[in-house]
Amino acid sequence: MIPSGISGINDMLGEGIPKGSRVVYSMEPGVNGQLFMISTLASALLKKLSCLVVLPFTTVDSFRRDAMTTRSGSIKFTSKKLTFIDAIDRERIQKSTNSTDMAQKEWKAKISKICRDKNVEVIFVYLDLLSEEFGIERALKIFEPEKDDPKRTLIFEYLNLEGDAQLDRFIHDFSFDVVISIKSSFPPLAPFDYFTIAHTSWSPKPARSVPFIISEGRIVPYIPRIVVTGPAKAGKSTFITTASDDGISVDRFGLDQDSTTVAMDFGLLEWKGFFITIYGTPGQPRFDLMIPGMFTHAMGVILMVDATKPESLARAKEMKSLVKERNMPMIIVANKGDLPDRMSEADIRRGLGIRKDIPVVFISAKEKAEVRHLLESFVDSITQFPY
Amino acid sequence: MYSYKTGIEQIDQLFGGFEAGTNILILAPPMSYADQLAYALTKPVTGEYAITLSTNERAAEVVDFFKVAGSDKRFIGVIDAITKSSTPSIVDTPRLRFVSSPTDLTGIGIKFSNMIEAIFEGDFSDGEAGLFPPPIRFCVNSVSTLLMYRKLEVLYQFLHVLTAKLKKIEGVGIYILNSESFDEKTLSLIKQLMNCVIEIKIEQDGSYLRIMGIRGINPVWQKFSVTKGQVTILL
Numbered sequence: 001m002i003p004s005g006i007s008g009i010n011d012m013l014g015e016g017i018p019k020g021s022r023v024v025y026s027m028e029p030g031v032n033g034q035l036f037m038i039s040t041l042a043s044a045l046l047k048k049l050s051c052l053v054v055l056p057f058t059t060v061d062s063f064r065r066d067a068m069t070t071r072s073g074s075i076k077f078t079s080k081k082l083t084f085i086d087a088i089d090r091e092r093i094q095k096s097t098n099s100t101d102m103a104q105k106e107w108k109a110k111i112s113k114i115c116r117d118k119n120v121e122v123i124f125v126y127l128d129l130l131s132e133e134f135g136i137e138r139a140l141k142i143f144e145p146e147k148d149d150p151k152r153t154l155i156f157e158y159l160n161l162e163g164d165a166q167l168d169r170f171i172h173d174f175s176f177d178v179v180i181s182i183k184s185s186f187p188p189l190a191p192f193d194y195f196t197i198a199h200t201s202w203s204p205k206p207a208r209s210v211p212f213i214i215s216e217g218r219i220v221p222y223i224p225r226i227v228v229t230g231p232a233k234a235g236k237s238t239f240i241t242t243a244s245d246d247g248i249s250v251d252r253f254g255l256d257q258d259s260t261t262v263a264m265d266f267g268l269l270e271w272k273g274f275f276i277t278i279y280g281t282p283g284q285p286r287f288d289l290m291i292p293g294m295f296t297h298a299m300g301v302i303l304m305v306d307a308t309k310p311e312s313l314a315r316a317k318e319m320k321s322l323v324k325e326r327n328m329p330m331i332i333v334a335n336k337g338d339l340p341d342r343m344s345e346a347d348i349r350r351g352l353g354i355r356k357d358i359p360v361v362f363i364s365a366k367e368k369a370e371v372r373h374l375l376e377s378f379v380d381s382i383t384q385f386p387y
Numbered sequence: 388m389y390s391y392k393t394g395i396e397q398i399d400q401l402f403g404g405f406e407a408g409t410n411i412l413i414l415a416p417p418m419s420y421a422d423q424l425a426y427a428l429t430k431p432v433t434g435e436y437a438i439t440l441s442t443n444e445r446a447a448e449v450v451d452f453f454k455v456a457g458s459d460k461r462f463i464g465v466i467d468a469i470t471k472s473s474t475p476s477i478v479d480t481p482r483l484r485f486v487s488s489p490t491d492l493t494g495i496g497i498k499f500s501n502m503i504e505a506i507f508e509g510d511f512s513d514g515e516a517g518l519f520p521p522p523i524r525f526c527v528n529s530v531s532t533l534l535m536y537r538k539l540e541v542l543y544q545f546l547h548v549l550t551a552k553l554k555k556i557e558g559v560g561i562y563i564l565n566s567e568s569f570d571e572k573t574l575s576l577i578k579q580l581m582n583c584v585i586e587i588k589i590e591q592d593g594s595y596l597r598i599m600g601i602r603g604i605n606p607v608w609q610k611f612s613v614t615k616g617q618v619t620i621l622l
């Protein structure tokens with residue numbers, strides 16, 4: 001396996017990129033996605049793999065400087081296992097040939113020679129100009145191994161001007177093993193970049209989309225909002241406090257000196273390569289009007305119930321109805337699941353009227369390990385959810 | 388909806404300027420000062436921002452034009468597609484961004500998006516605030532150079548994305564294309580992306596323009612000049 005160099009993606013791919021596979025990072029115009037290819041290159045160099053980088057659009061010097069700036073300097077460009085073909089080589093090939101057939105042969109011969117001489121294991125290709133010059137099919141053929149050559153890992157970056165139709169071609173016509181599409185929203189909406197693992201050849205899992213941010217030269221998958229909802233005193237604030245690295249709760253004390261959330265809880269955690277924000281809704285019916293707004297841009301909902309209070313299920317069912325119109329993953333968390341007088345899973349399912357495919361998990365919201373384990377499963381289900 | 392003043396009396400008096408979301412092609416022969424006209428239309432008025440994609444001049448030269456024309460440089464951004472090839476060590480600033488060459492459409496697209504985001508987030512003008520939502524003028528000088536490096540079909544798709552984004556943010560786009568270097572198919576395809584075409588011709592007594600595609604404006608040839616970023620229609 002070759003680590004992608006991008007936290008979160010390795011887990012989503014199942015440890016990384018299998019050796020010998022063909023990967024494409026398909027970028028829509030304007031999306032800040034150049035760091036994907038550069039991160040994978042940095043990762044391959046760190047693993048001391050012999051790499052060839054084909055960059056017909058720029059010179060080696062420019063590329064190095066850009067990559068060092070983008071990746072905050074953490075890339076081993078001094079490695080002897082790194083070879084480049086750049087814009088100057090492209091110009092030489094163009095000048096020395098007088099047809100695209102000849103040029104294609106020249107490219108293939110040059111790449112084959114470098115691969116043999118340098119024992120290249122991974123080829124990184126900026127495909128844009130080559131696909132324009134030869135057509136995408138012929139451009140891809142340049143990188144096919146000769147007879148008796150070992151199968152090399154091929155990583156392409158492609159400026160996708162054709163949209164989803166081109167993604168389909170990568171998957172169905174060109175049999176890529178991994179197709180990752182990188183897109184963005186654009187002002188006046190808040191800038192919002194996200195990647196979608198559109199296809200892996202070894203897994204039938206559905207396409208999954210995850211937003212990302214770039215922080216200190218690295219790509220960080222970002223789950224902008226998980227909402228925790230449920231009846232009052234179900235343990236939502238405790239859950240968020242236990243889960244979070246940092247957070248706040250807007251509470252008010254009642255006559256019984258118990259606190260209750262009157263606006264929202266907010267928690268933030270960086271965990272397993274993801275940045276996650278958690279919002280907790282108030283549980284009392286008078287705040288129901290504000291709850292649908294909190295589901296805007298949410299990527300998942302945790303409906304929390306007190307497993308020792310069957311009488312609270314009716315209220316939880318009401319709150320579930322606020323979620324049901326939204327197409328997003330949901331999980332039922334039964335707090336105080338460690339107490340002997342708790343309801344059974346069947347009781348909860350019946351009380352809430354939920355489908356079999358919605359998980360019900362028993363935890364104690366005070367137990368960090370249980371809360372984190374629950375979030376791990378939930379992040380998995382979010383990243384695999386077919387939005 | 389916001390209107391972008393043009394400095395051309397005929398347009399400003401009738402409509403208050405170009406409507407937000409308009410994309411304008413300046414179709415001109417070589418040495419007709421089309422870039423002067425394009426920059427004059429790109430020059431931001433108070434509260435506006437301007438971004439120029441330059442494939443012909445260095446960023447400093449573009450900024451100089453706007454400074455001479457009286458614009459505040461804190462509201463001027465340039466995506467420079469030529470300097471980096473000779474000076475690879477040059478680094479981006481919030482308002483000056485560099486791509487390796489006009490072939491690098493990936494880089495151009497990213498720098499364009501970055502600048503728009505910086506403007507919307509208020510990180511562009513050293514703390515000076517323009518209007519909000521920000522009115523943005525965008526100039527491509529020139530489509531002709533881009534066409535020398537990239538195939539028409541690819542550039543068409545790329546410009547399609549750019550013009551659509553400008554419409555979305557209610558900006559205005561100004562694009563220069565040499566009318567003598569390309570065939571009818573090329574001109575026609577690029578025109579398809581535009582709402583308005585300003586044609587320029589040179590006669591012995593000076594330069595003439597005519598405006599096509601704006602209802603209510605008669606496309607007649609009018610003599611014009613550009614001085615310090617100000618367009619004057621000469622009667």
